[in-house]
Amino acid sequence: AVVSTQSGHYGRGDNIDSLTELKDKLISAQHAQTKALKQRHTDVMKRWDKLIAESEARRKKLLAARDHFSDLEKSLSQFASLASQFNGWYENAEEDLSEIVFTTSVDECHRLRDDHTNFVESLSKKREEFKELEEVDAIIRSYHVHVNPYTWFTMDTLEDGWQCLLRSVKERDLDIDRELKRQKQNDDLRQAYAKQGNN
Numbered sequence: 001a002v003v004s005t006q007s008g009h010y011g012r013g014d015n016i017d018s019l020t021e022l023k024d025k026l027i028s029a030q031h032a033q034t035k036a037l038k039q040r041h042t043d044v045m046k047r048w049d050k051l052i053a054e055s056e057a058r059r060k061k062l063l064a065a066r067d068h069f070s071d072l073e074k075s076l077s078q079f080a081s082l083a084s085q086f087n088g089w090y091e092n093a094e095e096d097l098s099e100i101v102f103t104t105s106v107d108e109c110h111r112l113r114d115d116h117t118n119f120v121e122s123l124s125k126k127r128e129e130f131k132e133l134e135e136v137d138a139i140i141r142s143y144h145v146h147v148n149p150y151t152w153f154t155m156d157t158l159e160d161g162w163q164c165l166l167r168s169v170k171e172r173d174l175d176i177d178r179e180l181k182r183q184k185q186n187d188d189l190r191q192a193y194a195k196q197g198n199n
Contacts, residue, residue, distance in 0.1 A: 019044065072143050079136045080150035083158060086129060090161050093119075097168040101175040106187055109180045116176055120169060130162060 020041065027034050096119075103109040137155045140148070148154075 068143075072140070072145065075136055075139045075143075076145070076148050076150055079133065079140060079148060080153070082129070082133050082136065083151050083153035086126075086133060086158060087153060087161070089126065090165060093165060094168060097165070097172050101172065101179045103179055103183060106180065106183045109176065109183050113176050113180065116172060120173075123169075130158070133158060 026037055101112065103112060134155060
């Protein structure tokens, strides 16, 4: 029987050892077919060693395949987790950016501008997270896998979301500019009315 050693390699079992011992005893007893026994034993050992070599090669191939799919599994799971986190942030950001820009004073408008500026500055960090997604996606594609069973998100859908967010940022920037202009005009009108009232 084939015996697996602790290191995972295969060795000769008791049956083969017994066969060798029997062969040696027969030869020592000067058996009439000593030459044939030696040749037969040699042939059996060669076939056995060939079987062991093939079994070991097969074992290594299976282990390599297991590691291959284990690494792929980790990448698929990692992408799904990162994509979910990114999409959660994206949806909240889009909701904030879509809020109507309306203020009651220039100061309030300036505070809105400051908040928007801080958000825009935070996008550089999110862009780094997006790059991490791209890197994991590249690993997955290197396995020639095009469908992730853990998520429906793809880099295309996430990229579309990112570009949509950038457009929303520009639109809100313009909305704040218009609102600031409106509030300044209101301030000018209030001051003009105040002067007329004092006259």
